[in-house]
Amino acid sequence: MNRDQAATTEILPTDTPALFDAAVARAAALLRAGELVALPTETVYGLAANALDGAAVSRIFAAKGRPEQNPIIVHVDGLAMARRCVREWPALADKLSAAFWPGPLTLVLPRSERIPAVVTAGGETVGVRWPLHPLIRAVIRACGFPLAAPSANLSSRISPTSAEHVRRGLGGKIRLIVDGGQSLVGIESTVLDLTVTPPRILRPGMIHAESLLAVSGALQTEVAATEGPLRSPGLLTKHYSPKARLTVWPWRDETELNARLAASGLPLASIRIIAHTRIPAGLEADRVSVIPRDAEAFARAIYAELHRCDEQGVALIVVEALPPEPEWAAIADRLRRASR
Ligand code: TXA
Ligand code: MG
Numbered sequence: 001m002n003r004d005q006a007a008t009t010e011i012l013p014t015d016t017p018a019l020f021d022a023a024v025a026r027a028a029a030l031l032r033a034g035e036l037v038a039l040p041t042e043t044v045y046g047l048a049a050n051a052l053d054g055a056a057v058s059r060i061f062a063a064k065g066r067p068e069q070n071p072i073i074v075h076v077d078g079l080a081m082a083r084r085c086v087r088e089w090p091a092l093a094d095k096l097s098a099a100f101w102p103g104p105l106t107l108v109l110p111r112s113e114r115i116p117a118v119v120t121a122g123g124e125t126v127g128v129r130w131p132l133h134p135l136i137r138a139v140i141r142a143c144g145f146p147l148a149a150p151s152a153n154l155s156s157r158i159s160p161t162s163a164e165h166v167r168r169g170l171g172g173k174i175r176l177i178v179d180g181g182q183s184l185v186g187i188e189s190t191v192l193d194l195t196v197t198p199p200r201i202l203r204p205g206m207i208h209a210e211s212l213l214a215v216s217g218a219l220q221t222e223v224a225a226t227e228g229p230l231r232s233p234g235l236l237t238k239h240y241s242p243k244a245r246l247t248v249w250p251w252r253d254e255t256e257l258n259a260r261l262a263a264s265g266l267p268l269a270s271i272r273i274i275a276h277t278r279i280p281a282g283l284e285a286d287r288v289s290v291i292p293r294d295a296e297a298f299a300r301a302i303y304a305e306l307h308r309c310d311e312q313g314v315a316l317i318v319v320e321a322l323p324p325e326p327e328w329a330a331i332a333d334r335l336r337r338a339s340r
Pocket of ligand 2: 151
């Protein structure tokens with residue numbers, strides 16, 4: 001990226017009502033003109049385009065270097081807009097949307113003809129989500145059309161949870177980033193396929209299987225990406241990766257951890273530990289990050305930690321093994337993918 005290009009990416013704050021309104025107006029004007037805008041959502045930042053404008057959506061693939069067979073989620077504000085994106089709206093979609101929308105759940109449904117093929121990667125289904133973050137909701141209302149938005153990172157890299165993460169990855173490639181603060185959920189939405197019975201989780205998220213099951217009554221849990229045809233390209237293993245090698249280890253105590261670190265053969269200075277329970281005390285403070293043993297707090301913080309490791313040129317990231325409870329499943333999934 002050269003200086004001139006970097007200068008073309010505007011970053012707008014939203015800290016006061018007036019700034020918020022100005023950012024919404026600017027974002028909506030660019031989106032109406034077919035441009036890309038990075039917007040905050042409660043999960044991760046999204047790179048948005050008018051979902052009804054195939055040419056605008058094509059620019060998303062170019063900016064991210066996204067494989068063209070990977071469909072993009074359509075973001076709506078309200079049930080009426082969601083229903084206009086799909087051909088069928090099953091009773092279960094009513095129940096799930098009542099329970100979890102607006103929020104971090106994407107429903108995959110038969111695509112309406114209004115949605116251009118580039119959004120769905122040529123497929124007959126579309127992923128629809130009503131996000132919770134007030135900024136993207138206001139932008140969708142101002143536009144009057146739904147927004148196609150993948151995570152606002154270069155393809156196969158870690159999703160951004162702050163405007164600064166977006167700028168580092170896409171600065172110079174897009175006109176505007178709206179800064180809506182740190183993403184509250186911190187990992188990507190749960191993707192649930194409602195075109196099969198029972199519905200199938202294509203990508204786990206912080207709305208976990210148990211919560212969905214309570215509403216849907218039955219559920220197929222995630223299938224391995226290697227089995228059968230590609231149900232969702234998001235299940236591709238090379239996804240969500242930091243530049244460093246990442247590994248998840250259990251350790252009983254610091255002696256065991258130190259022995260494993262020594263066995264890695266890497267200089268300690270190139271390793272970062274991310275711990276939540278058995279926190280090593282003997283290592284230098286800047287080698288160890290502590291995130292509370294609380295799934296929501298951990299999800300909110302983990303991508304920022306991984307981004308920081310990338311910036312600092314860390315060679316190996318060692319994450320303390322996660323608790324087995326269902327609320328940790330999506331975080332474990334992302335770490336598994338990041339460790340490949
Ligand atoms: O939380 C999120 O979902 C964020 C924010 C911006 O909303 N978006 C996001 O988008 O993570 P992306 O493109 O990075 O991931 C979308 C995932 C991909 O794994 C994609 O393959 C899957 O959803 N997906 C989208 N549409 C689909 C469809 N019609 N059928 C199956 N999978 C779909
Ligand atoms: Mg993504």
